[in-house]
Amino acid sequence: MKIETLPESVPLTDALARPVRARRYAPAIGIAILVLAGAGGYAFSHRDAAAPSQAAAPGDAAKKDKEPVHELSQRDVAVVEARALAVTLPLSGSLSPLAQATVKSKASGVILASGVQEGVEVKAGQTIARLDDAEARARVAQQQAMLADADARLALAKKNVANSAALLKQNYIAQNAYDTTANAVDLAQAAVDSAKAQLDLARIALADTVIRAPLSGVISKRHAQAGEKLSPDSPVYTIVDLKHLTLDAQVPASDIPRVKVGQDVQFKVDGFDGRTFVGKVARINPATEAGSRAMIVYISVDNPDGLLRAGMFAKGTVTTEKSSAHPLLPLGAVRRQDGRDVVYRVDGGKVVVQPVTLGLRNEDEGLVEALDGVDAGAVVLALKLDGIKPGSPVKLPDLVNQKKG
Known part of the structure; x- marks a missing residue:
């Protein structure tokens, strides 16, 4: 039997205790090793996945921060134009001849000839009938x-x-x-x-005994025929002058202070394919019409071609105010911001706030003149659009770009 001796440097109690200690801590050490190995494997396995995620993060942020471009339609914008703006007042009425006459016989006698018929144009001094x-x-x-x-x-x-x-x-x-x-x-x-x-x-x-036309015009009515006997003051013909007419238009009494002699009038008459006729305010009746709160405004109308006839009904407007040429803005484009009037102007593909000074306003046309702030040719938002604010990028429609060019 071989007897082994322990080294002198190792005490016997330590040698006997080492196996016991190793057996006691082995499970804990194994568990720690497994945990570290698992954590390392998890970190190693997710390292490549995290890298793409981190690499994509800047692009996603840029995409999120980039505001979309708003495409505008033709009705959303307006190209500012410069012209005179007028404020008008509606009116309507009937046309009547400025001069008309019922020709009467000054002598008694039998009519020998009266060949002029209704609708025939006659000249002043022309013979229209003869008596015996x-x-x-x-x-x-x-x-x-x-x-x-x-x-x-x-x-x-x-x-x-x-x-x-x-x-x-x-x-x-x-x-x-x-x-x-x-x-x-x-x-x-x-x-x-x-x-x-x-x-x-x-x-x-x-x-x-020779009856002559007292004025140039058109025969509107023949009261006597050849062979009839007339006495003094018997009517023979009625003549109307169609070269100069009067439009007797009714205007509410509350609007009369806005009407002045000499103001321009534009009107239309049914049957003339939308043709516009013009006239001027000649005089204003000082009293309202019975049974209404309207006053009669008499408008002088030149009718050199004789197209208009007495009794025709006309509808039009009288220009009560008129300005010189200024840039005109749609009323819908004007906003109130910080106590001042502004419009949203499109400049360089973006919306900018533009303060403006307003002048004459026409509610019927939906326009207001800009005395200062914008020039002709500028593009402004004609409507208040949701989601569009100063600084928003926008794209103009092609028609507007062509108009600007």
């Missing part, structure tokens, strides 16, 4: 004879006064006799003057 003038001619002849008799009596009276003057000079007659012959001359002269006046009246009566 036989009786009028007879009166003229009678007055001419009476004038000749009065002239003869005057000539005789003048000879008598000349003879009386010679006799008075030689003292053959008395002063009273001379005065009597001189008075006879005065009476004869008065008779001549009276006969001339009667002859003039007869000639006027003869001229009145």
Whole structure:
């Protein structure tokens, strides 16, 4: 039997205790090793997965921070244009001729001719009817004879006064006799003057048998036919002047202070394919119409081509205010921000706030003039759009880009 001896440097108690200690801590050490190995494996296995995740994080943040570009439609924007802006007031009424006349007979007699029909244009002084003038001619002849008799009596009276003057000079007659012959001359002269006046009246009566148009215009009505007998003041024709018309328009009394003489008027009449006619305020009736709170405004209308007719109904507007040319903004584009008027202008593909100074406003057209802040050609947001604020990137429609170019 071989007997082994322990080294001297190792005590016997330590040698006996080492196996026991090793057996006691072996399970704990094994568990620790397994935990460390698992953690290392987990870290190693997730190292590559974390790297792509960390690499993608900056791109995701940039994508998240980048604001989308808003594409605008044609109705969302407006290109500012510069022109005059007018404020108008609506009105309506009927057209009537500025001048019209009912031609009446001044003499009595039977109508020999009245060939002018309704709708025919006539000139001032043109013959439109003739009366039987036989009786009028007879009166003229009678007055001419009476004038000749009065002239003869005057000539005789003048000879008598000349003879009386010679006799008075030689003292053959008395002063009273001379005065009597001189008075006879005065009476004869008065008779001549009276006969001339009667002859003039007869000639006027003869001229009145020819009925003439008192003004240029169009025959609107014929009251008598050939063969009818007329008495003085009997109507024969009605003539209207269509070259100059008047639009009698009703305007509410509350709006009358805005209407002034000389203001421009534009109106349309049914049947003329939307053609616009013009006129000017000529006068204003000082009283309201019975049964209404409206006043009549009389508008002068030139109608050189004669297209408009009396009695036609017209609807239009009177320009109560008018400005010089300024950039015009849609009313929907104006916003109130920090106590001032602003618009959102598109500049360089982004929305910027632009303060503006406003002027005349037209609610009917939906426009307001910009006295300062924007120029013609600028592009502004015409509406208040959700999600678009100053600094937002936007894309204009192609039509707007072409208009700007």
